[in-house]
Amino acid sequence: MDELSSANALLGDPGALRRRLAEDGYLFFRDLLPAAEMHAAADGVAAALRRGGWIDGHGLASADRRALNPMEALGDPAFRAAITSRGFNRIPYLAELRRTIRAVLGPQAFSYPSKVLRAIYPERRPGVARGRYVHQDYGVSGVQDMLTTWVPLADIPVSLGGLAVRPGSHLGPPLRPRVLRPRERGWATTDYRAGDAIVFHCLTSHAALPNRERTLRLSGDFRWQCPDQPVPAQLVLGPGGRQWEMFSRMFARESWWEPVPAGLALTPRERLAANPPGPSRYFPVHPGWRYWRPPGGAVH
Numbered sequence: 001m002d003e004l005s006s007a008n009a010l011l012g013d014p015g016a017l018r019r020r021l022a023e024d025g026y027l028f029f030r031d032l033l034p035a036a037e038m039h040a041a042a043d044g045v046a047a048a049l050r051r052g053g054w055i056d057g058h059g060l061a062s063a064d065r066r067a068l069n070p071m072e073a074l075g076d077p078a079f080r081a082a083i084t085s086r087g088f089n090r091i092p093y094l095a096e097l098r099r100t101i102r103a104v105l106g107p108q109a110f111s112y113p114s115k116v117l118r119a120i121y122p123e124r125r126p127g128v129a130r131g132r133y134v135h136q137d138y139g140v141s142g143v144q145d146m147l148t149t150w151v152p153l154a155d156i157p158v159s160l161g162g163l164a165v166r167p168g169s170h171l172g173p174p175l176r177p178r179v180l181r182p183r184e185r186g187w188a189t190t191d192y193r194a195g196d197a198i199v200f201h202c203l204t205s206h207a208a209l210p211n212r213e214r215t216l217r218l219s220g221d222f223r224w225q226c227p228d229q230p231v232p233a234q235l236v237l238g239p240g241g242r243q244w245e246m247f248s249r250m251f252a253r254e255s256w257w258e259p260v261p262a263g264l265a266l267t268p269r270e271r272l273a274a275n276p277p278g279p280s281r282y283f284p285v286h287p288g289w290r291y292w293r294p295p296g297g298a299v300h
Contacts, residue, residue: 004028025170025204038194041087042153052078092222112235113246116221131208142272153218161211164189169205173288180207232269
């Protein structure tokens, strides 16, 4: 695979960041986030998972795999403790990340309170983690120009199964989900370090590589949009239909907490994702997206 192209030199130039995103479909930043914050988040997640038997005292993955995908994992109290940990929830509120995303989307852009923790075991067939499927994140929210930030919680070399993107794929049609083939050309990845972040457009094809090591691959997905568009209700309020912002009762008193903007047009996610994406602010959308249909099963 090719090496990801760094966008660090473009920081401080919103126009250049938008042009690079429009051209490549992603922005990769080396050492964007404070390493100390990422290590603290990783420690909190690992401590919760260790108490639940996901990993042993040496950090090795348990032979008794607890779950294959995040949705399955939510039934485990240890995973729920990890995903609600303070350090992990703080990541999308870090000034370095918010400033970068708002340089692209605009000053009012916000992150969904819903966050995705991925604790991925070494791959054992026939089970394949959902993130290993080639997919585009438009199906997550149904919001055009939504951006996803994928953040490693610790160093993730290629052998541990980091994220790969297909540069320029946002300019093409929607793709059918499939497992990314080994040594497939046209893809880019890197040996990630704690503090790195990759930002990609919701129409950009991406997939995780297989974990070939003996430890868990720990990473987080944090997604962003502008408030002038309809917002998927489940990603703000959670799946239970509650009336308050997800995690607000846990973290609203923290100095770093920032609530979502008032007056959002909250809409069921299924309704949004059932429709083809509208025009993008950044690039022409391929006409093949007119025939978009959500995948039959979850692949994210």
